[in-house]
Amino acid sequence: MATAEWKMAELGARSGVPVATIKFYQRENLLPSGERTGPNQALYGEAHLGRIRLIRALIEVGGLSIVAARQVLEAIDSERPLQETFEIAQHSVSEAIDPETLTTDALTHVDALMSGWHVSADNPGRLAAARVYDTFTGVGQVDAAGWFRRYAAAALLAAEADIDELDARAERAAKAEIVVVGTVLGDTLFSGLRRAAQEHVSALRYATPPAAEV
Amino acid sequence: MATAEWKMAELGARSGVPVATIKFYQRENLLPSGERTGPNQALYGEAHLGRIRLIRALIEVGGLSIVAARQVLEAIDSERPLQETFEIAQHSVSEAIDPETLTTDALTHVDALMSGWHVSADNPGRLAAARVYDTFTGVGQVDAAGWFRRYAAAALLAAEADIDELDARAERAAKAEIVVVGTVLGDTLFSGLRRAAQEHVSALRYATPPAAEV
DNA sequence: TTAGCATGGATAGTGTAACTATCTGATATA
DNA sequence: TATATCAGATAGTTACACTATCCATGCTAA
Incomplete structure (x- = not known):
């Protein structure tokens, strides 16, 4: 070049x-x-x-550590199959969770959300979601099944957008880079858009009178 | 108690x-x-x-710092209006971004995604999304307008789920706590579910023959 | 051509964040 | 009464992501 x-x-x-x-x-x-x-x-x-x-x-x-950044950069540079690059990117952005620390209840509920999905047992996202479930109930929140289910639907939309974007690239190098960049920046993008959407939805819902007071 | x-x-x-x-x-x-x-x-x-x-x-x-955690805990304990507690929670999970460091192009594109939304100019999520836009293009990725648009749709779904969950609580203390917990853990939950969904979608899309080879 | 600044690489130091350990005088407990 | 434990203050530790200094060599302008 x-x-x-x-x-x-x-x-x-x-x-x-x-x-x-x-x-x-x-x-x-x-x-x-x-x-x-x-x-x-x-x-x-x-x-x-x-x-x-x-x-x-x-x-x-993306908030990666130096170590995590090195792993994903090595994955991009390598000639590994794309699937492996994807896995490395996923593991790098997810902190390791020992399944032993999770309740079976949490895993059961999370797996119920993902029924019909093809997800392996050690997918880091599955474990992370189960940990959120445990944390949520441990903090005294109950009946959040609907919330979890709707987040799963939103996650599916995002994942489909991710894979479509991947399909749009031709060469392995371009695919590998967008896998990594999309995995890492996608979290940041979504959380930003969600915060904006929250303001919008709550403004709609709890509309203040025309002369708004702050 | x-x-x-x-x-x-x-x-x-x-x-x-x-x-x-x-x-x-x-x-x-x-x-x-x-x-x-x-x-x-x-x-x-x-x-x-x-x-x-x-x-x-x-x-x-949730990955909050001690300082951020103190801010949201104080917001829960205070008798502030819920709207303010929401804002404090949002600011605590978002790193501060100086709008000066963003291109107007990024802000224009992000605002286009949110046309029809009621979002204030200094919403931290709006700025975070614009920064991702700049980062994305700076790293050489182009034509990601579709990706951003679909993420915005997913974010809207999640935000609606958030607000519904809030509506389901009766007392201020319960509302304040779920605002904070939902804001903070929602990001973690979504990113986990997205990773699981990515595995699912890519398995569907690039299905390997029955006798899978790794 | 030579004085002096810049270079790449090695080594050591800095600042921050989140704990973790020690110390002290007072109090519970066997 | 002897021993352990307590709350609170202070100091120390670890991990991380830089940042600064050194040194021997090379480029560069007078």
Whole structure:
């Protein structure tokens, strides 16, 4: 693609990321080294700039840790089947949950929501949902079955949109990147849109008189 | 309600939270002190246990910081109008975004998704969605308008479920708690369900032959 | 051609957040 | 009365994501 043409100072200036931080990302194997032209000289180009933007998106917007970001970047770079890249992305954004800490009640209720779905027992999302169920009841909330069911319907819509977007890309590299970016940024996007929608729905529902008072 | 009847060691045992951590939560004003019976003696009861469970739910499952948790707990305890409690909960789970850092293009596109919605300009969700838009395009993804639109539809479903759940509670205290818990845990719930749904949809779409090979 | 600034890589240091451990004097308990 | 436990104050720890300094070498302008 583009040839490497800048030194690190310019890469820092173009990306807006401090040079010390770029060096840190290289040490952490998030960012490959530049094109070497001597023992202490190297050049960087558009590819590096794009990678830095991706790293920042994962970390700042998606909230990934350095370790999780490294895992998904490695998955993008690898030639693994797309399915595996998807799994790695899912595991990286989900914290590990020990199924032992969940009640069977929670798993039963969550599985009921997903009846008809093809989901493996160790899907991290299934465990995360069950944990929310336990937390919700542990905090004294009851009768939220309807809430959970409607969230499952919304999640299905989003997942279909995700997969359609994936289908729209042709090459493996593009697919792998959108799998990762979509998985990571999708959570952030949805939570933002939900907050906006909440304001809208509650405004509709509890409409204040025309001369609104705050 | 229930009378205070345990000393801190038992509160720790019942909640599963180390005594040192409970003391830390008291110092941070997340948890009120026990019922004093002497200069260095105090008793705790069910109310404290419930509060500890709520604190852990917000921090561990919802991912809130100590500071954010304190804000929403104070909002629950206060006698503020529900609308304000809602706003505090929303702000606590959303990181602050400076609108100056967003492109007008992003805001225009996000507002187009929400045409017909009653959402104020400084709604934190609107800004968060716009940032995702900028990040998405900055990372080289294009033509994601359909993806965003379908996420907005899913978010609307979830928000309606949220508000219905709120309507189902009678007292202010119960409403305030579900506003907070729903806002905080709703994100976690949705992201879990979405991951499960992704596995389901992609399994449907790219069905492997009966004898599946991994 | 040489003075001086920049470079890449290694190493060490910083700031923040969320605990966790120790200490102290007082109180319950066997 | 001897021992353990208590609440509260203070200090220490761990993990994380940078950030700063060093050093030997290379580029660069006078």
